[in-house]
Amino acid sequence: MTAPARVTLPASMRVFERGWLSANNVLFIDDATQDTTVVDTGYVTHADQTVALVAAALGDRPLRRVINTHLHSDHCGGNAALQQRWQPRTAIPAAEAPAVAAWDTEALSFDATGQQCDRFRFDEVLHDGDRLELGGIDWQVIAAPGHDPHAVMLFAPAHGILIAGDVLWENGFGVIFPELDGESGFAEQAAMLSLIDRLDVRIVIPGHGRVFAEVAPAIEKARSRLDYLRADPLRNASHGIRVLVKFKLLEAQALPREACLAWFRATPLMERIRARFMADQSIEAIFDHALLALQKAGAARRDGDLVVNLD
DSSP states (O other): OOOOOOOOOOTTEEEEOOOSSSOOEEEEEETTTTEEEEEOOOOGGGHHHHHHHHHHHHTTOOOOEEEOSOOSHHHHTTHHHHHHHHOOEEEEEGGGHHHHHHTOTTTSSHHHHTOOOOOOOOSEEEOTTOEEEETTEEEEEEEOOSSSTTOEEEEETTTTEEEEETSOBTTBOOOOHHHHTTOOOHHHHHHHHHHHHHSOOOEEEESSSOOBSOHHHHHHHHHHHHHHHHHOHHHHHHHHHHHHHHHHHHHHSEEEHHHHHHHHHHOHHHHHHHHHHOTTSOHHHHHHHHHHHHHHTTSEEEETTEEEEOO
């Protein structure tokens, strides 16, 4: 088996690999320009950890800017805590600005997915084609619909570095959420993979998982996965349910089955998925099927009445 290629990032960049409850954080520190920026901030229950990681790296520097690739709760849940600590300017994808300004948690994804996020403000918006300087490096903002219709990626052409969010991981990509509500997402995800393939990407910083340089194999794996999901959209729906239940277990670590089922029933996206893809099944049957799938995959276990997360 070939060892993964060693990845070396510019000195002004560091990546905090966080896991699955919190997305990875990319921190830029450039003393020449006095730039200190963090891209994506993790989940709200990890906010103190996010602040501690950033503070330890910054030393006596302030954090001047926060950027979000998209506004799923695992990517922006630390925004409020970072704003309270340092008052950084915050930039979000432009299409999300009205919902954030009104703090419309229904228009944002938090209510639909049964997740949390503390309210935060924004100062700037990101548009496709915008140029940014982060860590003394020039970056392009690239609109990246698919997993999330309003997501962006950041690409540094001179270094071949792509901050991909959940568009491309080493072994896949994030749930194609628009398709769960009957909106287009598979075609957009395919277009994003083709775009990445055309760019001179040499290093990918994914939203989850390790930084990697094996870009072409990752794109091929992602295309194969996408083809599998497109062939039967029920597969994407079932996967989305399992991901959301697993996320809840990551957040709580252990829950009585009835409490977990109550959360499942109260999560609007679950009922929408049931109505669109699984109308012949009860919500409880769908929950039990998802739980059994997670147990078979070694991602959860039953301990009497408790449902317990397994990492």
